[in-house]
Amino acid sequence: MSHNPEAASHPALQHHFDSMEQQHGATTLGMWLFLVQEIMFFGGLFTVYLVYRVKYFSAFAAGSNSLDLTWGAINTSLLIGSSLTMALAVHAAQTGRRKLLVLFLGFTMLLGAGFLGVKAAEYHEKFEKHHVPGASFKIDLNDPGQKGFKGVDANNAQLFFSLYFAMTGMHALHMVIGLGILGVLLVKSWKGHFSPEYNSPVELTGLYWHFVDIVWIYLFPLLYLIDRYHHY
Amino acid sequence: MSGHIVSRRIYYGIFAALMTLTLLTVWVATRDVDTHIWGLHVALNPVIALAIATTKALLVILYFMHVRYSSKLTKVTVLAGFFWLGILLIMTMGDYISREWIKLP
Numbered sequence: 001m002s003h004n005p006e007a008a009s010h011p012a013l014q015h016h017f018d019s020m021e022q023q024h025g026a027t028t029l030g031m032w033l034f035l036v037q038e039i040m041f042f043g044g045l046f047t048v049y050l051v052y053r054v055k056y057f058s059a060f061a062a063g064s065n066s067l068d069l070t071w072g073a074i075n076t077s078l079l080i081g082s083s084l085t086m087a088l089a090v091h092a093a094q095t096g097r098r099k100l101l102v103l104f105l106g107f108t109m110l111l112g113a114g115f116l117g118v119k120a121a122e123y124h125e126k127f128e129k130h131h132v133p134g135a136s137f138k139i140d141l142n143d144p145g146q147k148g149f150k151g152v153d154a155n156n157a158q159l160f161f162s163l164y165f166a167m168t169g170m171h172a173l174h175m176v177i178g179l180g181i182l183g184v185l186l187v188k189s190w191k192g193h194f195s196p197e198y199n200s201p202v203e204l205t206g207l208y209w210h211f212v213d214i215v216w217i218y219l220f221p222l223l224y225l226i227d228r229y230h231h232y
Numbered sequence: 233m234s235g236h237i238v239s240r241r242i243y244y245g246i247f248a249a250l251m252t253l254t255l256l257t258v259w260v261a262t263r264d265v266d267t268h269i270w271g272l273h274v275a276l277n278p279v280i281a282l283a284i285a286t287t288k289a290l291l292v293i294l295y296f297m298h299v300r301y302s303s304k305l306t307k308v309t310v311l312a313g314f315f316w317l318g319i320l321l322i323m324t325m326g327d328y329i330s331r332e333w334i335k336l337p
């Protein structure tokens with residue numbers, strides 16, 4: 001390894017790395033290894049979903065149609081928007097624009113919080129309709145919005161909602177953690193911790209945030225868009 | 233040292249593509265696009281929905297997550313992750329779907 005005395009003297013360089021390049025390469029690989037582990041983690045949930053969707057398709061279709069498509073689409077847009085502002089935050093960090101960095105991190109947090117707000121409203125509706133799996137789970141066939149459940153076994157419908165809550169809940173938990181990390185970054189950015197020479201934390205948080213976006217990109221069609229056309 | 237700097241125009245372009253694909257997937261979901269291939273009824277809606285989702289995911293991975301500009305080591309790591317996910321999904325489904333083909337006594 002060739003030593004670059006100028007780069008090596010950067011205060012953010014940890015002693016066990018030769019250069020800032022090496023440090024950046026190692027931390028990026030480390031983050032990706034974590035994300036690959038996350039792929040396997042969510043992969044388990046997606047596999048359970050797939051097995052039961054194939055087995056109890058009509059229950060999944062009815063459950064999917066009882067979800068609000070508009071809110072789902074709005075949330076998808078909010079999350080894609082937050083990925084854009086996150087990418088722009090990384091750009092601002094790489095080009096050393098402190099105020100823009102703070103601004104875009106703030107926007108990302110706002111859009112992320114907006115997503116969680118919509119999710120909370122949707123969960124609230126599920127509680128009101130008794131669509132939360134458990135002792136009080138109930139399907140009301142007199143409600144025109146639940147006509148699709150006709151002929152569907154309530155236990156199989158509960159299975160859909162169990163997976164709905166497990167998958168969106170685990171996704172929401174990742175968003176909450178992401179918001180916490182973004183909050184720390186926001187303070188550090190404000191204090192001027194990041195520069196064109198050192199901004200790995202912003203870039204790696206960006207990777208995490210985009211990963212959570214990708215999970216939702218799959219959750220949206222898998223949960224909200226099953227067999228929609230039969231009901232239009 | 234920081235990673236490759238992607239121009240903001242690319243970011244805006246990817247965002248526009250992702251929003252367009254989101255609208256497209258919602259629109260297609262409300263249309264009956266089932267078809268018949270060799271007399272076999274094929275439900276195309278989930279196929280199209282997943283194809284659009286995968287396109288969106290690829291755009292995010294390649295551009296927002298800079299994988300297109302990353303080292304070979306990073307690319308191999310990402311590919312390995314999805315390859316393993318493929319093993320999980322394909323082998324599990326291969327088992328569940330084929331179980332009913334043979335009736336055991």
